[in-house]
Amino acid sequence: MFEVPKAIINSIDRNEKDDFKALTTSVLSGIREYKNFDISMIPLDVALDTMYLKLSQDFSEDTEDLAWYILDESYTRLRESVDRIFEYHWYLTIPLKSSHISFDKKEMFKTSINYLTKKVYEPLVGKVTYQKDWYLAYEVYASDLEKKLSLLMAKPLNTQETIFINRLQYLRGIDFDRAFEVSATRNTLENLDDTSLTWENFNILTLHNGLEKSYLAMLPVAYIPENVSYLHLLEDIQGFNFPIETLTKAIFSSKKGTFSVPAKANRARLRHNKAIADGDAAGGVDQNKKERSKALVEDLLVRSNDDEILLGYLQTLVFADQNYDALVEKMRIVMDACSKNGIELVKARADQLYLFYKNRLTQTLDDSDKNFIQITTLDGFVENLFFTGQKVGQDVGFYIGRIDANKGSWYGDFKKAIESSINFAYVNPFQANKLDVAGKVTSNPHIAITGDIGGGKSFLTKYLFLYSSLLKAKTLYIDPKAEMRRQYLKVLKEYETKGIYPEIQDYIRSINFVTLDKNNRSNWGALDPIVFLKGVEAKDLAISMTNEIYSLRNKEEFHSAFLDSLDKHLALRERGEKVGMLTVFRDLEKHRSKAVRVSANLLVKMVQNSILSLCFSDGQNQAVDTDSRITVLEVTGLDLPTDEKDELSDSQIKSLVVMYALGHYCHKFGSENRKQETIIFLDEAWFFNATAVGRGIIKRIKRVGRSENNFLVLITQSVDDTADEDDGTGFGTIFAFNSDTEAEKVLNRLKIPVTDETISWFESMTMGQCIFRDTFGRCERITVDGLFPEINVLFDTVETDMKAVA
Numbered sequence: 097m098f099e100v101p102k103a104i105i106n107s108i109d110r111n112e113k114d115d116f117k118a119l120t121t122s123v124l125s126g127i128r129e130y131k132n133f134d135i136s137m138i139p140l141d142v143a144l145d146t147m148y149l150k151l152s153q154d155f156s157e158d159t160e161d162l163a164w165y166i167l168d169e170s171y172t173r174l175r176e177s178v179d180r181i182f183e184y185h186w187y188l189t190i191p192l193k194s195s196h197i198s199f200d201k202k203e204m205f206k207t208s209i210n211y212l213t214k215k216v217y218e219p220l221v222g223k224v225t226y227q228k229d230w231y232l233a234y235e236v237y238a239s240d241l242e243k244k245l246s247l248l249m250a251k252p253l254n255t256q257e258t259i260f261i262n263r264l265q266y267l268r269g270i271d272f273d274r275a276f277e278v279s280a281t282r283n284t285l286e287n288l289d290d291t292s293l294t295w296e297n298f299n300i301l302t303l304h305n306g307l308e309k310s311y312l313a314m315l316p317v318a319y320i321p322e323n324v325s326y327l328h329l330l331e332d333i334q335g336f337n338f339p340i341e342t343l344t345k346a347i348f349s350s351k352k353g354t355f356s357v358p359a360k361a362n363r364a365r366l367r368h369n370k371a372i373a374d375g376d377a378a379g380g381v382d383q384n385k386k387e388r389s390k391a392l393v394e395d396l397l398v399r400s401n402d403d404e405i406l407l408g409y410l411q412t413l414v415f416a417d418q419n420y421d422a423l424v425e426k427m428r429i430v431m432d433a434c435s436k437n438g439i440e441l442v443k444a445r446a447d448q449l450y451l452f453y454k455n456r457l458t459q460t461l462d463d464s465d466k467n468f469i470q471i472t473t474l475d476g477f478v479e480n481l482f483f484t485g486q487k488v489g490q491d492v493g494f495y496i497g498r499i500d501a502n503k504g505s506w507y508g509d510f511k512k513a514i515e516s517s518i519n520f521a522y523v524n525p526f527q528a529n530k531l532d533v534a535g536k537v538t539s540n541p542h543i544a545i546t547g548d549i550g551g552g553k554s555f556l557t558k559y560l561f562l563y564s565s566l567l568k569a570k571t572l573y574i575d576p577k578a579e580m581r582r583q584y585l586k587v588l589k590e591y592e593t594k595g596i597y598p599e600i601q602d603y604i605r606s607i608n609f610v611t612l613d614k615n616n617r618s619n620w621g622a623l624d625p626i627v628f629l630k631g632v633e634a635k636d637l638a639i640s641m642t643n644e645i646y647s648l649r650n651k652e653e654f655h656s657a658f659l660d661s662l663d664k665h666l667a668l669r670e671r672g673e674k675v676g677m678l679t680v681f682r683d684l685e686k687h688r689s690k691a692v693r694v695s696a697n698l699l700v701k702m703v704q705n706s707i708l709s710l711c712f713s714d715g716q717n718q719a720v721d722t723d724s725r726i727t728v729l730e731v732t733g734l735d736l737p738t739d740e741k742d743e744l745s746d747s748q749i750k751s752l753v754v755m756y757a758l759g760h761y762c763h764k765f766g767s768e769n770r771k772q773e774t775i776i777f778l779d780e781a782w783f784f785n786a787t788a789v790g791r792g793i794i795k796r797i798k799r800v801g802r803s804e805n806n807f808l809v810l811i812t813q814s815v816d817d818t819a820d821e822d823d824g825t826g827f828g829t830i831f832a833f834n835s836d837t838e839a840e841k842v843l844n845r846l847k848i849p850v851t852d853e854t855i856s857w858f859e860s861m862t863m864g865q866c867i868f869r870d871t872f873g874r875c876e877r878i879t880v881d882g883l884f885p886e887i888n889v890l891f892d893t894v895e896t897d898m899k900a901v902a
Contacts, residue, residue, distance in 0.1 A: 097187060097188075097189045097190075097252065097253045097258055097261070097457070098187065098188045098189075098190075098242070098245060098250035098251060098252050098253065099185060099186065099187055099188075099250065099251055099253055099257070100186040100187065100188050100245075100248050100249070100250045100483045101186075101249050101251075102184065102185075102186055102483055102484055102485035102487075103116050103483055103484045103485070104484075104485060104486065104487045104488075104872070104874045105484050105485075105486075106486075106848060106874075106875050106876060107331070107486050107501060107503065107876065107877075108503060108848065108853060108854050108857045108877075109848060109849060109854075110326070110849070110851075110853075111849055113328070113481060113484070116481075116483075116484060117478045117479065117481065119247055119248075120248070120478045120482060120483060121474055121475055121478050122247065123244070123245060123247050123248050124474060124477075124478070125405055125474060126244045127190060127241070127244060127245075128348050128405065130190050130191070130192070130241075131347060131348055131460075132190070132191055132345075132346070132347050132348075132460040132461060133188060133189065133190045133191075133346055134187075134188070134189040134190075134343065134344065134345050134346070134457060134460075135186070135187070135188055135189075135343075135344040135346070135482050135483075136186070136187040136188075136189065136261075136341070136342070136343050136344070136457070137184050137185075137186055137330055137333070137334075137341065137342040137343075137482075138184065138185050138186075138187060138261070138264070138341050139180070139182040139183070139184055139185075139339035139340070139341060140182055140183065140184075140185050141180060141181065141182050142181045142182055142183055142520075144171055144174070144175075144181055145171060147491070147492055147522075148167045148171065150492045151167070151492050151493065151494070151524065152164070152167065154526070154567045154568050155566060155567065155568070156565075156566060156567060156568045156569075156725065158606055158725065159565065159566050159602075159603055159606055159726075160566075161598075161599045161602055161603075162566060162599040162600060162602065162603040163566040163567075164599075165599040165600075166494065166566070166884070166887075169883075169884065170494075170495050170883055170884075173883055174495065174520070174883070177515075178337065178338075178518050179338050179339070179417075180338075180339055180518075181518070181520070182339050182518070183485075183487075183519075184334055184485055186482070186483045187253075187261060188245065188248070188250055189457050190241060191460055192234055192237055192238060192241070238252065248483060255282075256278050256282075259278050259281045259282060259288075260274060260277070260278050261457070262281075262288060262457055262458075263277050263278065263281050263287075263288055265455075265456055265457065266288070266289050266290070266291035266293075266303065266305070267291065267303070267305060268303060268310060268312055268341065268414065268416035269303065269310030269311065269312065269416030269417055269418055270303060270305050270308040270309070270310045270418075271308055272305065272308070290305075291303050291304065291305045292304035292305075293449075293452070295448075296311070296420075299445035299446065299448055300312070300313055300420065300423070300448070301313070301314070301448050301449070301452060303416075308418075309418065310416050310417065310418050311416065311417055311418070311419075311420050311423045312414070312415070312416050312448075312452070313414070313415045313416075313423060313427055313443070313448070314412050314413070314414050314415075314444070314448055314451040314452060314455065315412065315413045315414075315415065315427065315430075315431070315441045315442065315443060315444065316410065316411065316412045316413075316441070316442060316444055316447075316451060316467075316468035317329075317411040317412070317413070317439060317440070317441060317468065317470065318440045318441065318442040318468055319438075319439070319440040320438070320439055320440075320470055320472075321437070321438035321439065324472065324476045324479045325479060326479065327437070327439075327479040327480060327481075328479065328480070328481040329411075329434075329437075329439060329480050329481070330342060330480050330481050330482055330484070331481045331484060332433070332434075332437070333413070333430075334485060334486070334501070334519075335501035335502075336426075336429070336430060336433075337515070337516055337517060337518045338426055338518070339416075340413055340414065340415060340426075340430065341413070341414035341416075342411070342412070342413055342414070343411070343412045343414060343455045344409055344410070344411045344412075344480070344482075345409060345410045345411075345454070345455065345459075345460065345461050346407050346408070346409040346410075346461065346477065347407060347408050347409070347460070347461040347462070347463065347465075348405065348406075348407045349405075349406040349407055349408065349463075349471075350463065404473050404474070404475075405473060405474040406471065406472070406473055406474070407471075407472065407473075407474060407477060408461065408465070408469045408470065408471050409461075409469065409470050409472075409477060410454070410455075410461060410465070410467075410468055410469055410470075411468075411470065411480075412451055412455050412468075413430065413441065414455075415427055415430075427443070442468075444468070447467060447468075450467070486499050486501065486519060486876050487499070487519070487874060487876070488521050488868045488869075488870050488874045488875065488876040488878065489521040489522045489523055489868065489870055490522050490523060490524045490527050490870070491522070492522070492524055492527065493522035493523045493524030493527070493563075494522060494523055494524065494563040495520060495521075495522055495881070495883060496521050496522060496523045496556075496559065496560075496563075496878075496880060496881070497514070497520075497521050497878045497879050497880040497881040498513075498514055498517035498518070498519055498520055498521060498878060498879050498881060499517055499519035499520075499521055499876045499877070499878050500513050500516075500517060500865060500876075500877045500878060500879050501516075501517060501519070502516065503853070503856075503857050503860075504856075504860055505860035505861075505862060506862045506865075507862065508862050508863060509862065510862050510863055510864035510865065510879055513862065513864075513865065513879040514879050514881050517879070521868065521876075521878050523560065523563065524563075524567075525541070525543060525560065525563075525564055525775060525807055525809070525829070526564075526567060526569060526773055526775075526807070527871075528540065528541040528807070528828050528829065528871045529541040529805065529807075533871075535872050536871045536872055537871065537872060537873040538828045538871050538873070539828070539871070540801070540826060540827060540828030540829075540871065541801060541806070541807040541808075541828060542798055542801065542807065542808045542809075542810070542826070542827045542828055542829070543560070543807065543808070543809045543810070543827060543828070543829040543830070543831070544809075544810045544812070544815075544817075544818040544827040544829070544830045544831070545557055545560075545809065545810070545811045545812070545830075545831045545833075546812055546813065546814060546815045546817070546818060546830070546831070546832050546833065546835070546842070547813065547831075547832060547833025547834055547835055547866065548813065548833065548834060548835050548836060549813070550863070551833035551834045551835075551861075551863060551864075551866070552833055552863050552864040552865070552866065552880055553811060553831065553833045553866070554779075554811075554891070554893065555864070555880060555882065555888075555891055556831060556833075556866065556880045557777060557779070557809065557811050558580075558890065558891040559880070559882070559891075560777075560809060561573050561777050561809075562887065562890075564775045564807075565607075565725075565726045567773075568773065569725075569772070569773035569774060569775055569807075570724075570725050570726075570727075570765070570772055570773070570774045570775070571725065571726045571727070571774075571775050571777075572727050572728075572729065572762065572765050572774070572775070572776045572777065573727070573728045573729065573776075573777040573779070574729055574758050574762065574776070574777065574778050574779055575728055575729065575730040575731075575779055576730070576731055576734045576736060576751075576755065576758070576779055576780045576783075577730075577734075577736070577779065577780065577893075578611070578730040578731065578732045578734075579730075579893045580609075580728050580730065580890075581609040581611060581728060581730055583889075583890060583891070583892055583893065584604050584607065584609070584728075584890055585604070585609075587600075587604070587889050587890050588600075588601055588604040588605070596886075597886055600886065600887065600890075604890075606725075606726055607726045607727070607728055608721070608724035608726060608727045608728070609727075609728050609730070610720060610721070610727060610728065610729045610730070611730050611731075611732060612710050612720070612729070612730070612731045612732070613731075613732045613733065614705075614706065614707045614708075614709050614710055614732075614733055615733075617717075618717055619710060619717070620709045620710065620713045620717055621676050621677075621678075621709075621710070621711075621712075621713025621714070621715060621716070621717045621719075622710055622717060622718070622719055622720050623710050623711045623719075623720065623754065623757035623758065623761060624676040624677050624710075624711055624712060624713045624715065624719070624757075625637040625638045625641065625677065625711070625757065625760065626638065626665060626666060626669050626675060626676050626677055626679075626680075626715060627669075627676055627713065627715055627717075627718075627719045628719030628720065628761065628764065629760060629764065630666075630669075630670070631666070633760065633763075633764075634666060635662060635663070635666060637756065637757065637760050638662055638677060638680075639659075639662075640756060640789045641677075641711060641712075641753045641756055641757065642658065642677075642699070644749060644752060644753050644756070644787070644789065645699070645702055645708065645749060645750060645753055646695070646698065646699055646702070651695065653689055653691055653692060654684075654689075654691060654692050654695045654696075657684055657687055657689065657692045658680070658684065661680045661683045661684055662680055664683075665679055665680050665683070669715065673715075674714070674715040674716050675714070675715040676712065676713040676714050676715030676716075677711065677712040677713065678700065678703060678712045678713050678714050678715075679714050679715060681696045681699045681700050681703070681712070682696070682700065682714075683696075684696030685697050685700065699712075706750060707731075707733050707734065707735075707750055707751060707754055708750050708753060708754070710731070710754055710757070711753060711754055711757045720761060722761075722764065722765050722768065729758070729761075731754060731758070734751040734754060734755075735747040735748050735750075735751045736748065736751060736780055736783060744786060751783075752783060752786060752787065752790065755780075755783050755784060755790065756784075756789060756790065756793060759778075759784060759790070759793035759794065759796075759797065760793065762776045762778060762797050762808075763793070763796050763797050763800060766797060766800045766804065766806030766808070767800045767804050767806065770803070770804040770805055771805070772805065773805045773806075773807070774805065774806045774807065775806070775807040775808075775809065776797065776806070776807070776808050776809065777809045777811065778794075778797075778808065778809065778810055778811065779811045780811065780812075781794065781810045781811055781812045781817065782812035782813045782814060782817050785812075785816075785817050794810070810827070813835075814835070814838060814841075815830075815832060815835070815838055815841050815842045815845045816838075816841065818830060818845065819845060828871045829868075829869065829870055829871055830845070830846060830867075830868075830869045831866045831867070831868055832845070832846065832866055832867040832869075833861070833865070833866040834858070834859065834861045834865070834866075839855045839858045839859050840855065842858060842867065843855070843858060846867055846869050846875050847873075847875070848867075848875060857877065861877065864879055864880050865877060865878065865879050865880070866878060866880065
């Protein structure tokens, strides 16, 4: 018995699915000699509490009260929102019967005789013993089988896992203690099926295990469409928001014999010929159906003659619930959905006991089995899409939302999208650059959040900021829209007045809110490059900022004088004198050249009484503090255009200069201590891409990156801002919200094939939905879930006096 790790394939990527189906066909064709195999898709509970305990190891002491509150509440609220928190696991079972592992003809005959002897004499003379080394032959062939399954990365189960999966067949829908059940079964195999199986409510099976009880229904697939291309039944099953166990028992067809597929097909052809001959000569629905059935039989015969691999399989969907009415409703939902895809499930009430025992892992199909058997080619069989699943995000992290299995639109109802999914996504930005995380395709720590205004990217960003700040890292949020401080302090006041949510109150108090206001003289020079930077970095920024507000091109005399004065004042600052950029300009007002004096005087006037006073000062004030663990830095009075395609006004150019300074401040913040994780949230980052200098600043911040444990979260409007052919750093994680004009660009950036289907998939996203690409290369559409209304209010940024709503 092997566990096959699910291949994570994007739900909309047909090419990747086709490639994986071809791989599955190749692997299964290699086990044809074993005759039988089972494929089980089993829902197993997720140990959410265990995962959260691992996450808690990285909590920062100063905010751990809120961190624990979030974990405790999310555990409770998630469990209340769904029947079970689970994920599907895939198992491939191949019986190594004694007569199957003796491939030498004489040895096979001997083995078969011994097997028959055991069956005949054991009831008469008692238990027949085996040789002490009976298992050695099995080990050899089991090892050979593992090699044949290597392309699926299948791993044999250990003893405890094997016991549990077999015992689970008798515990469906029942609460149990896994360790106890495994221990009891190891003690004696008599405990393996120690569950009472009874009939209740019109042939619904009922399992009893002590005081626990559950209802069980096994629905076999009775008919499948004539054309099974892209049937993908097992993918569709995973899209329901409740667990459905799916069991598929298969047997490869013999080429000859009474029960071989060719023999069965020939008999069926004779029956169809007779039925058609006896039918109504005028045709009609029944007659057409008979003709199609005959054509399918003829097709099977042709394929058999062409040496295509044929097999028969029994496929059963298993439903379990402790509430009978809930069980019936689940069955109805799935039967209706399957019917729309041409798949017929039957209740098979008279066959429930047969199906229960036939579907046990120790049972195999025989050539003579007839009930609910589907006959198809191996290529048609793998169209079920076995061994796949959808997943995105980290294995250890905070809950952020749910994967959306729907490929269409929710028409704005994001709550319905959340309720319809049980596939949770978790995030932990700091796992990106850890070396011991298996399966990653990149260690790039940077995150990009893109999309149009109003799609939900700000809401997601604030949650990522919150979760990051609860861990052992220094966190900086650049808030050029000056939204956060006002709203956070407003909520703090409300909660203090009402005496509620003390954990949230303490968290807000732990944040260092820094407001840079040009009207506050104490803020002047807080972002002055001579004040908060040194050496070459200070000089480069000073030149870039000056050139942005007053072009130095074709002004060689002033340019030269400016550089001389700048070098002089940088040296003075190194010696401890309080000088700044405005000091440089005032120095140039005394220059012997009138042209230099005029230019310097113009720059002084441009700086005074403007937002530029934050960056050009006399150096008397302190620079922005970088010591606090959590800092929100806002700048009031920035004039940011609403669209990056707008041409910049003089006021916006001055705001761009301030953004330059903020960018360099971020670089300094991220590179000060390479042993300390730092994360920077740079909002309205698209503004930097308005100029070559701004793009260069973003590159510098990104290049601090993994080597210095710095993470950049770039919040911007266009996905174009995340890619630069001259920049090899890129982004390891991307959240792409809807954008009216960028569907193809986003899909290309996320490496998703561009088709009409994928474009519709992207453009049909509703508010709160985005495409999430993680560091494992996995990509899915998720719905961001604001699980905490008491925290969500921190992120409200729209103020209005209007009361009426629809």
